[in-house]
Amino acid sequence: MRQATTILTFDTPGRGLTDITRAIAVWQREIGIGEGLLTLLCRHTSASLLIQENAAREVRSDLVAWLDRVAPEGAYYDHDDEGPDDMPAHLKATLTGVNLSIPVIGGQMSLGTWQGIYLAEHRRMPHQREVALHLFGA
Amino acid sequence: MRQATTILTFDTPGRGLTDITRAIAVWQREIGIGEGLLTLLCRHTSASLLIQENAAREVRSDLVAWLDRVAPEGAYYDHDDEGPDDMPAHLKATLTGVNLSIPVIGGQMSLGTWQGIYLAEHRRMPHQREVALHLFGA
């Protein structure tokens, strides 16, 4: 049993979902662990991680639009230091969560056929986001 | 320290929560790890995993009804390939999440007295759902 850690950096184009499955899989294969556990932590409070469908593009745009309805911009918040999209971004990050743990089986992440790993940017503007990774196993 | 992985399959009766605590505990005891970490990943994008109260049945029905209010069916979505319950199911899976990690202490999952592990089916129809499991420890 051995382990590895790293921090990967991703550029987001502003609000929306960025598929990071391939980058995560590349690192996982480099480490060369066939069976184990992979954990991801998004190191931010206005971006997050989620697993969702990787096929129909509308699933992602509908999801982003729904988050806007559940955590709308508006006069609800005391915290608006960085603009009207700031506090809704914190709420969306809380709803979706900032960490994921994925069993590795047979040399691959045990994701379902239609599952991809997405970095969710909740701010309007592009950002550089860090994801901490931990992988262990044999 | 050693590890084990498996994929368990569960039949869901359509929308609602299925208690999978016992099946998970049976596998955990078979592996025979007394102290460690157990991780579960639901391999789908319209079903999910959550930990909630295992006593009062109304907690689960109220939870399912609340998810319907937060992510209602209706004319909100571009994605409806599989019917009106399709996109709400993706949203509910995102809100509740598809993975759980549970410390194992003294030979048992360290769940609280009132906590059960539930597979949440968000589609109307019955489905067969896979949960990937990873357990390691000593």
Added chain:
Amino acid sequence: MRQATTILTFDTPGRGLTDITRAIAVWQREIGIGEGLLTLLCRHTSASLLIQENAAREVRSDLVAWLDRVAPEGAYYDHDDEGPDDMPAHLKATLTGVNLSIPVIGGQMSLGTWQGIYLAEHRRMPHQREVALHLFGA
């Protein structure tokens, strides 16, 4: 590679967020693992764990107020054994989640600069809450 587990107890002052980052870090450093994985599980169904901003206090109060809007008290629920804040507390715990996994890198939890770990109490009254912890690594 070695592991450790414990259960920490926290007193909450009623509804709101309690920063438990320091207590978790103290335990993590006592165990003395420099690289590894730390997992937390809140052993309750009306309290939960989340990672959010540790700087502006308004982020936390806005978050608590938002949870009240998303899961309001009212005549929506069949389950009210313990009062009107009971079922909303279960819903808020489900939305935010009861477990976190955090890579440990270079002797520290790999949290971002602005991230803190919060125990979220969703009941009105003060409670004593247990968090199960698992840490392993080298």
